[in-house]
Amino acid sequence: MIEHELLFLGLLKEGPKHGYEIKRLIEEELVPFIGLKIKSIYYPLKKMEKLGLIKKDVGREGKWPEKFVYSLTPKGDKIFDHLITESFLSIQRPYFNIDLSLYFLQYVDQDIAKKQLRGRIIFLRRIKGELKAIKSKIPSSKPHLHIIMEHDLDLVEAEIKSIDRLREVLR
Numbered sequence: 001m002i003e004h005e006l007l008f009l010g011l012l013k014e015g016p017k018h019g020y021e022i023k024r025l026i027e028e029e030l031v032p033f034i035g036l037k038i039k040s041i042y043y044p045l046k047k048m049e050k051l052g053l054i055k056k057d058v059g060r061e062g063k064w065p066e067k068f069v070y071s072l073t074p075k076g077d078k079i080f081d082h083l084i085t086e087s088f089l090s091i092q093r094p095y096f097n098i099d100l101s102l103y104f105l106q107y108v109d110q111d112i113a114k115k116q117l118r119g120r121i122i123f124l125r126r127i128k129g130e131l132k133a134i135k136s137k138i139p140s141s142k143p144h145l146h147i148i149m150e151h152d153l154d155l156v157e158a159e160i161k162s163i164d165r166l167r168e169v170l171r
Contacts, residue, residue: 055071
């Protein structure tokens with residue numbers, strides 16, 4: 001939940017937003033850059049409201065129906081500062097689904113392993129191309145998104161290099 005809190009509090013740090021606006025920002029701008037899966041925005045918002053991190057006001061524009069507008073409380077602002085600072089130091093060992101397969105590599109026919117690893121390289125190169133395409137569409141006014149894409153590209157490149165080394169061992 002810490003990542004969700006950081007996400008929602010960070011979006012509200014920019015200023016008050018209604019639920020649809022939060023959902024749109026997550027889906028349109030953040031999904032390509034973060035690994036979080038958000039099923040519902042309203043459950044975490046309600047939970048953070050109960051904790052006093054955000055407040056919910058009812059707003060209405062013209063003849064449109066009422067909508068809830070969420071904003072950061074001073075407590076939420078303080079928690080955001082704490083979470084963002086902690087997240088820079090939070091390091092978890094990355095887990096790749098291939099690691100389990102590599103553990104049992106001795107039981108796999110080497111020709112099959114080589115074929116599958118070649119397929120993985122092709123897939124990783126496709127991902128790399130997609131990341132580059134996404135990066136090329138990021139406006140220069142959002143340098144933080146360029147930094148995220150560079151980081152992701154570095155990780156994909158490291159995975160390609162690692163798989164290439166493994167393929168050399170299997171020859």
